[in-house]
Amino acid sequence: MAVLVKSLVALFFFICVVHGGSSICTNEDLKINQVSTGTQVGGKAEYEVSIENTCSCVFVDIILxxxxxxxxxxxxxxxxxxxxxxxxxxxxxxxxxxxxxxFKYSWDQMYNFSLKNSQIACS
Incomplete structure (x- = not known):
């Protein structure tokens, strides 16, 4: 049992060293939300899309x-x-x-954006 605990602790420290002590991010750390603004543009409802980065790393090249x-x-x-x-x-x-x-857009109905790809940059 002690060998298992020591191995897990060693693995944890290895991961911290490799990743510079920062948390490990995934695409799930980009949260996409939408709300109706209550405004109409050209007779279409306007929506505001928010893409929130909930990770301690930077996201670049985000493709929806x-x-x-x-x-x-x-x-x-x-x-x-x-x-x-x-x-x-x-x-x-x-x-x-x-x-x-x-960003905002206007259309007959809300569009269901989904994350297709991104790059994660941790220092």
Whole structure:
């Protein structure tokens, strides 16, 4: 039993050294939420999308799956750039730890965005 405990402690310290003592992040640490703003744009309901980084690392190159996404309200391509069924967020730039990136769109109904890919950068 003591050998098992020592092995687990050694593994824990190895993981901390490899990752610089920071927490290990996954794509699940990016939380995507939406709310209706209560505003109409061109006769369509407006929604605000929030992408929150709940990890202590930076996320870059965030791509959402957005096949079929449409908006009445123009969105600056540096904020959300649709390319086929992929939407690049924030021009591929970082979303810092404990921060939230937001954008708005308007359509007949709320679109169900999902995370397709991202890169995690820990120092």
């Amino acid at each position: 799956s957005c096949d079929g996404f449409q908006t009445q309200e123009p969105i600056d391509h540096s904020i959300l750039n649709k390319d086929g069924s992929d939407c690049t967020i924030n021009n591929g730039n970082a979303i810092a730890p404990s921060s939230t990136f937001k």
